[in-house]
Amino acid sequence: MSALLFNFLAVFIVACAAGVVLNRNAVASALCLLLSLVGVAGLFVQLDAFLLAALLVFVYAGAVVALFLFIIMLLDMQGGDRKPFTGLTLAAGTLAFLLLAGGVFSFAAHARLPATPAPAQAAGASLQNYAELLFTTYLLPVEVVGFLLLIAMLGVIVLSKKFEPELEPGAGSQKPDVRSQMSDAGNRKPEGSQEIPNHP
Amino acid sequence: MFDFYFHLPLWIRMPAQGLAVILVLFPLAAACSMAERKICAWIQGRPGPNRTIPPWIAWVPVIAPILQHLGVFQLAADGGKFVFKEDPVPGHVNKFYFILSPILAMIPALTTVAIVPFGAYLSEGRLVPIMLANVDIGLLAVFAVSSLGVYSVILAGWASNSKYPFLGSVRASAQLISYELSMTLSVLPVFLWVNAPGGHGTLSLFDVVQSQSQPGFLGGLWFIVFMPLSAFIFLVALFAETNRQPFDMPESEADLVGGFHTEYGAFKWSLFFVAEYCHMIVGSGVFVLLFLGGWNPLPWLPLATVADWLGLAGIPLAMGVLGIVIFLGKVAAFIFFFMWVRWTLPRFRYDQVMKIGWQRLLPLAIANLIFYALAIAVIQK
Numbered sequence: 241m242s243a244l245l246f247n248f249l250a251v252f253i254v255a256c257a258a259g260v261v262l263n264r265n266a267v268a269s270a271l272c273l274l275l276s277l278v279g280v281a282g283l284f285v286q287l288d289a290f291l292l293a294a295l296l297v298f299v300y301a302g303a304v305v306a307l308f309l310f311i312i313m314l315l316d317m318q319g320g321d322r323k324p325f326t327g328l329t330l331a332a333g334t335l336a337f338l339l340l341a342g343g344v345f346s347f348a349a350h351a352r353l354p355a356t357p358a359p360a361q362a363a364g365a366s367l368q369n370y371a372e373l374l375f376t377t378y379l380l381p382v383e384v385v386g387f388l389l390l391i392a393m394l395g396v397i398v399l400s401k402k403f404e405p406e407l408e409p410g411a412g413s414q415k416p417d418v419r420s421q422m423s424d425a426g427n428r429k430p431e432g433s434q435e436i437p438n439h440p
Numbered sequence: 441m442f443d444f445y446f447h448l449p450l451w452i453r454m455p456a457q458g459l460a461v462i463l464v465l466f467p468l469a470a471a472c473s474m475a476e477r478k479i480c481a482w483i484q485g486r487p488g489p490n491r492t493i494p495p496w497i498a499w500v501p502v503i504a505p506i507l508q509h510l511g512v513f514q515l516a517a518d519g520g521k522f523v524f525k526e527d528p529v530p531g532h533v534n535k536f537y538f539i540l541s542p543i544l545a546m547i548p549a550l551t552t553v554a555i556v557p558f559g560a561y562l563s564e565g566r567l568v569p570i571m572l573a574n575v576d577i578g579l580l581a582v583f584a585v586s587s588l589g590v591y592s593v594i595l596a597g598w599a600s601n602s603k604y605p606f607l608g609s610v611r612a613s614a615q616l617i618s619y620e621l622s623m624t625l626s627v628l629p630v631f632l633w634v635n636a637p638g639g640h641g642t643l644s645l646f647d648v649v650q651s652q653s654q655p656g657f658l659g660g661l662w663f664i665v666f667m668p669l670s671a672f673i674f675l676v677a678l679f680a681e682t683n684r685q686p687f688d689m690p691e692s693e694a695d696l697v698g699g700f701h702t703e704y705g706a707f708k709w710s711l712f713f714v715a716e717y718c719h720m721i722v723g724s725g726v727f728v729l730l731f732l733g734g735w736n737p738l739p740w741l742p743l744a745t746v747a748d749w750l751g752l753a754g755i756p757l758a759m760g761v762l763g764i765v766i767f768l769g770k771v772a773a774f775i776f777f778f779m780w781v782r783w784t785l786p787r788f789r790y791d792q793v794m795k796i797g798w799q800r801l802l803p804l805a806i807a808n809l810i811f812y813a814l815a816i817a818v819i820q821k
Contacts, residue, residue: 294584302587310613368641
C-alpha cells in the first residue's frame with residue numbers, strides 16, 4: 241500500500257514539475273507548482289513528518305505560490321511569444337542535464353543505505369523533536385538562513401522603493417500605496433494599456 | 441463504547457467520515473444563511489423572510505403559522521432554487537478553471553473541520569476528544585489547509601476573464617496573505633502558555649482546551665481574559681480571512697458588482713457561499729477552542745465537573761452530547777457576533793484594509809508576542 245502510494249506520489253510530483261516548465265500559460269504553471277508541492281507534502285506524510293508536511297503546505301502552497309499568482313496577474317505576463325531556445329539557454333540546459341545525470345548516476349551506483357534500520361520516530365514527526373533539533377544541533381544554520389532572508393528583504397525594499405526628496409510638508413505624510421508602486425516597478429507600459437490576462 | 445467503529449475496515453470508515461462532514465456542515469451552513477437573513481432583518485427593523493411554506497405543512501393548524509413567520513422553509517426554497525435554476529457559463533471565461541474554482545473552494549472548507557474537536561467524553565478516567573483526526577499538529581494543520589482557500593478566489597476571478605472579478609481576486613490574494621501573518625502570530629502566546637516546560641510539546645486544539653480546564657485561578661481562566669489582545673488580533677484577522685464585512689474586499693458589491701463571483705450563478709455560486717459559511721463555522725470553532733474554553737460551560741467550571749454534578753460522567757454518550765451542545769452553543773453565539781458586526785460596521789476602503797493589516801495589526805501582534813513570551817517565562821518560572 242505504502243509503496244504504491246509512494247510510486248503514485250513520485251510520478252505525480254515529477255509530472256506536475258514537468259507541467260510547470262512545459263506550460264505556456266503562467267497561471268497554469270503556478271498551479272502545477274502548487275500540485276507538485278502538495279505531492280511533496282504527501283511524501284512527508286508518508287515519512288511520518290506531519291509537521292514538515294503542514295509547514296510546507298502552509299508556507300509554500302498557501303502563501304508563496306499565492307504570491308506568485310498575485311504577481312503573475314498583476315504584471316499581466318504573457319508567455320509563449322519568446323523563442324523557446326537560444327544558444328545560451330541550450331548550453332546551460334545541456335550542462336544542467338549532464339550535472340543532474342552525473343548526480344543521479346553516482347547516487348545510483350555508489351550510494352549505500354545504512355545497515356541499521358531508521359529510527360522509529362523521525363525527527364520531523366513530533367513538534368518537540370523538531371524544535372529541539374532546531375534550537376540545539378541546527379541553531380547556527382537557522383540563524384544564518386534567517387539573516388540571509390533579512391538581507392534579501394532589505395535588498396528588495398531598497399531596489400523597489402524610490403527614494404525621492406519630499407516635495408511638500410503636506411504631501412510627505414501621504415505615502416503611495418503598494419499597488420501603484422509595484423505596477424510602477426514592474427510594468428513599463430503606459431497607463432491604461434493594462435488588460436485582463438489572455439487565455440490560451 | 442465506540443470501539444466497534446475503530447474495528448471497521450478503513451474503506452468503510454473513510455467514506456463514512458467524509459459523509460459525516462458533509463452531513464454536519466451543509467445543514468449548518470444552510471442554517472447560517474437563514475440566520476443571516478433573519479438577523480439582518482431584525483437589525484434593520486423589518487420582518488425578513490416570512491412567507492415560504494410547503495402546502496402540506498400549511499395544513500397543520502397552530503404550528504404552521506409560527507414556522508412560516510420564523511421563515512425556516514426559506515432555506516429549502518433557496519437550496520432548491522440553486523440546484524434547479526439554469527447554471528450559466530459565460531462565453532468569455534476559461535471553462536476549466538471557471539468550473540474548478542467552486543470545487544476548490546469546498547475542499548479546504550470541508551477538510552479543516554476534521555481537525556476541530558467538537559466535544560469530549562470520559563473514558564476510563566481520561567478525557568477523550570470527539571474529532572475525526574486527532575493530530576499532534578492540530579492548529580497548524582487547520583491553518584495549512586485553510587490557507588489553500590485563497591486559490592479558489594484567485595482562480596475564480598482570473599478565469600472569469602472580466603474586470604471586476606479580476607480586481608476582486610487580486611484584492612483577495614493580497615488581503616488573505618497579509619492577515620495570515622497577524623493571525624499566526626496572535627495564537628503563539630496561547631501555545632507558549634500551553635506548552636509549559638516539561639510538557640510533551642503540542643499544537644493540538646484539544647490540549648489548549650485541557651489547559652483551560654485545570655484547577656486553580658490561572659488554570660481555569662479562559663484565554664480571552666488572560667490574553668485579550670491575542671484574542672482581539674485573532675478576531676480581526678479571522679474576519680479578514682473569512683472575507684466577512686467589514687473586510688469583504690474581494691466581493692464588495694458597491695465598487696466591484698460582486699467581486700470574484702460576479703460571473704457565477706446558480707449552484708456554482710452557492711458552493712462559494714457554502715464554503716464561506718463553512719470557513720466561518722470552523723473559524724468560530726477555532727476561536728471558541730482557543731480563547732473561550734471550548735466545551736467548558738464557564739470559566740473555572742470544566743465539563744467533567746458539570747457532568748459529575750448531573751451524574752453523566754459515567755455515560756460517555758451523554759457527556760459527549762453535553763460537550764457538543766455547549767460547544768455548538770458557543771459557536772452559534774460567535775456566529776451571531778459575526779453577523780452583528782456585518783450589519784453594524786461599514787466596509788473599509790481597500791487602502792485602509794492594507795494599512796490595518798500591515799501597519800497596525802502586525803506590529804501589535806509582534807509586541808503582544810514579545811510581551812507574553814517574557815510574562816509567561818516569569819510566571820512559569
